[in-house]
Amino acid sequence: MAYYHRLGNIPKKRHTQFRKPDGTLYHEQLVGTLGFSGVSSLLYHNHPPTRITRIGEPVPYGPVKSDVPLAPYHLRPFKGESTGQDYLSARKTVLMNKDCTISICLPRQREMDYFYKNALADEIVFIHEGSGELLSQMGRLEVEAGDYVVIPRTIIHQWKWNDGPVRLLITESFSPVETVRRYRNHFGQLLEHSPYCERDIRPPHEILVDNAPGEYLVQIKKEGFLHQYYYDFSPLDVVGWDGYFYPYAFSIHDFEPITGRIHQPPPVHQTFETQGFVVCSFVPRLFDYHPQAIPAPYNHSNVDSDEILYYVAGNFMSRKGIDIGSFTIHPSGLPHGPHPGTVEASIGKKETHELAVMIDTFKPLYLTVEALEFLDQNYPMSWNPDVAPAAPRPADMMD
DSSP: OOOOEEEEOOOSSTTSOOBOTTSOBOEEEEEESTTTTSOEEEEEESSOTTOOSEEOOOEEOOOOBOOOOSOOEEEOOOOSSOSBSSTTTTEEEEEEOSSEEEEEEOBSOSBOSSEEEESSOEEEEEEEEOOEEEEETTEEEEEOTTEEEEEOTTOOEEEEEOSSOOEEEEEEESSOOBOOGGGBOTTSOBOTTSSSOGGGOBOOOBOOOOOOOSOEEEEEEETTEEEEEEESSOSOOEEEEEESOOOEEEEGGGOOOOOOSSOOOGGGGEEEEOSSEEEEEEOSEEOOOSTTOOOSOOOEEOSSOEEEEEEEESOOTTOSSOOTTOEEEEOTTSEEOOOTTHHHHHTTOOEEOOEEEEEEESSOOEEBGGGGGGBOTTGGGTTSTTSOOOOOOGGGOOO
């Protein structure tokens, strides 16, 4: 949930007559959650959003769970030019449970020739590399590397990418993605001690009204299929809207880290929350300043959650053999901590320039069949000093 926003032309009162220049009515649509009790927005269309011209055959679409033993995992990053042609075919889902899926996406195609709607899940698209714009019924939103783009379920949208590589981390959430509850007061405003505030959140800023005739395809993702819906008008026919339900961007570079005299636990890095997982941002920051502090994290056991770390940039003091674009996965029930030698090496260090996204789920995650091609078989033994982890490739490291 963000904050109230309005864009374009809307009537003075909701659910009242709002007429076009020719005297006919605009078509009002409520997009809301929790059966009229959650956050919502009101949209005003040139065409009835219910007017479908035809429905194509559904296309099977979704991940398949693999059968691998319980262990810590390291998924090496994809090193090719792309993972597929377009935004949907390029998604490779590597982790999944009943609350979320986690995917990488390196699309080859710069523009989508269709629109997309996720009917069941909110999506957090982290832009690791690339820049462009998100076009939706709510308007235009420019994005760049480092942005989290939160797209609530049912929002019809389309991506356009600029020249250059595009690398995305996409997390689907089957419950709403919200700002962190302890950062908000009872009015919903972000508090003074929050690591970000409303002025850091970027909503769509320019309404898009496309009245060009033609056939428009909206691919709707729901329960293992892409459903093919065709319209004789553009989904971008909204002349105005207002409310609390819309896509927005927040840059990881605008997250202000919370530090202390001794090592701070991961919740200080929390950025978003859902019913099934949290998202945290590890950003450049000063290390602990107690004279006897150990900057490296202590060994810990995740009793109630699986911990996933996606490495974005920098050198990661507690891990060896990790490349940019890697995942490490530490399941609940197994202790984990710094690699051998990294604790002593961290003492006396003043700051870090690492950048990473952490996702902690409250239910076990499963590797997918697609993830197996990235699997580092030696990682579970990498805390044993007799098993040396593979050295990272220098070309992939970013300082």
